[in-house]
Amino acid sequence: MTACITFDSSIHVTAIKGVSASFSCSKTVATLGLTTFLIGFATGPLLFAPLSEVFGRTIIFRVTLGLFVVFNVGCALAPNVESLLVFRFLCGFFGSPTVTNSGGCLADMWRAEERSVPFALFTTGSSLGPAVAPIVGGFVSEHLSWRWMYWVVTILSGTVYIAMLFLLPETYATVLLQRKAKNAGIVPPRQSFKEQYATNLTRPCIMLFTEPILFTLGLYSAFVWGILYLDFTAYPVVFQTTRGWSEGIAGLSFLGIGLGMAIATTSSPWINDIHGAFVKRLGGPKPEARLPHLIILAWFIxxxxxxxxxxxxxxxxxxxxxxxxxxxxxxxVTLFLGTNAYLTDCYGRFSASALAANAVMRSLFSGGFPLFARQMYVKMETPWASSLLGFIAVAMAPVPWLLYMYGPWLRERSKYHLWTVELEEKEAADRNLSYNC
Known part of the structure; x- marks a missing residue:
């Protein structure tokens, strides 16, 4: 599911030339199809993450992924650039919960000490999708119309959607307990939908600007994601312009990034061992046990x-x-995996809202960076354009170390983390009482 969405996010890069020619618009305007998708991706979680905490994960997946498929058909049939940009926004808007709510779904199913491998597989879909899309799109654009980019996504996501309808169960504990209570004839006291949604709708924004951990990691991951999407525009400039490669062959330049992502994913059992070792060293399953390997790997960027x-x-x-x-x-991949796992461990029951807030900032950077990538790499030239990004990455690389050192102090002052601990302790006590009875 996540691979379909992230694949769609970047495949538009290979359609820019065809869109510009078909609709007689500049390449900058054609590039906006990438930006509008990511703006939709940034705003969607603000609506659907709270809804998933009211109605559950599955119903949101079923509705939004179905609409994602429909609006990709709209992209394939768009009569002008304006309609294409609107449909791209809607694809991002309705595709976003498939990615952002999945982290909460995994947290529902696996305990903290078991999440490394599931999160690594989830990260594979999230990260390999945008890396593979330019390779596929490059060869499609050489032989078929740009509209076939969206027919490919429609076929892929439509197949996954049908599978999801039959294979994906509800995982959100609160909704499952409410259903059990209803079947047993018990009517537990609960907030009205209006009260619940008003609380949950504002939570991601409030958390983003009041939780230092979330804001810091959100800014860091947003910058790294921005570089990835900037590369989708910069690589063609480098390899097509300076080396004279065709679109299809230039798309193969992303194989290096894809190989690195695959290596990171296959190393997830090793990362899980590191997590287990630091759980023992820290005296329990502390969220900071997710960070030690990132202290070194952050310098890879x-x-x-x-x-x-x-x-x-x-x-x-x-x-x-x-x-x-x-x-x-x-x-x-390791930063994305570690960031999601750390936020999930920190905020537990509120992890969907935390991941939604993180996705908002990440999507805004990812949508903005491609707009200046072409001009940046042409005017500054490749060595200094990449070096500028490298100097910023050097300044941000100590973030995992800082959170490892000061994360416990910050968590003690986080009301959402404290609420999560209280809720987990209460649920554990209720389970013990139920078992004893």
Missing amino acids: PVALFWFGWTANPPTHWAVSIAAGVPFGIGF
Whole structure:
């Protein structure tokens, strides 16, 4: 499910040239299809994350993923650039809960000490989707109309949607308990829908600006995601313009990033072992046990940026610059995985809202960076454009270490973390009482 959404987010990059020619618009206007998708992706969680905490995860998935499929058909049939941009926004808007609510869904099913591997597999879909899309789209654009980009997404997501209807159960504990109570003829006291939704709707925004942990990690992950989407525009500039590659062959330049992502995913059992070791060292399943490996791997991002920047142009062999994508892919996936796992452990019951707030900031950066990528890499040239991003990445690399050191102090002052602890303790007591009875 997540791979379908993230695949759609970046496949538009390979349609930019065709869209510009079909609708007689500039490439900047055509690039807005990527931006409007990500703006929709940023706003959707603010609506659907709270709804998932009222009605449950599954009903939201069923409604929104179905609409995602429908609006991709709209993209394929768009008669003008304005309608295409609107449909792209709607695809991002209704595609967002499939990604942002899935983290909460995984947290519902696995205990904290068991989440590393499930989250790694989930991260594979989230991260490999946008990396694979330009490769597929590059070859599609060489032989078919740009509209086939969206027919490919429609076929893929439609197939996954049908599977999801039969295979995905409800996982949200609160909704499951309410259903059991209703079947038993018990009517527990509860807030009205209006009260619940008013609380849950505002929660992601309030958490983003009142929780230092969430804001810091949100800003860091947003910057890293922004670089990934900037690369979708910058790589064609580098490899098509300076090396004269075709669209399809230029798409293969993302294989380095994809390989790094695959390596990071296969290392999830090792990461799980590290987590287990630090759980023992810290005296229990503390959220900070998710961070030690990131203290080192966070430096892979600036290394990759400097490496790519100063090896991208001839006469350096093309394989050297593509290989720079490997450390970036490793750093990207491990940071995304570690960030989601850390936020889920910190905020527990409120993890859907925390991940939604994180997704909002991440999507805004991802949508904005491609708009200046082409001009940045042309005017500054590749070495210094990548170096500028590398210097910012160096400044942000200590974030995992800072949270490892000061995270416990910050959590003690987080009302959402304290509420999560209280709720978990109450539920554990209720389960023990029920078992004894």
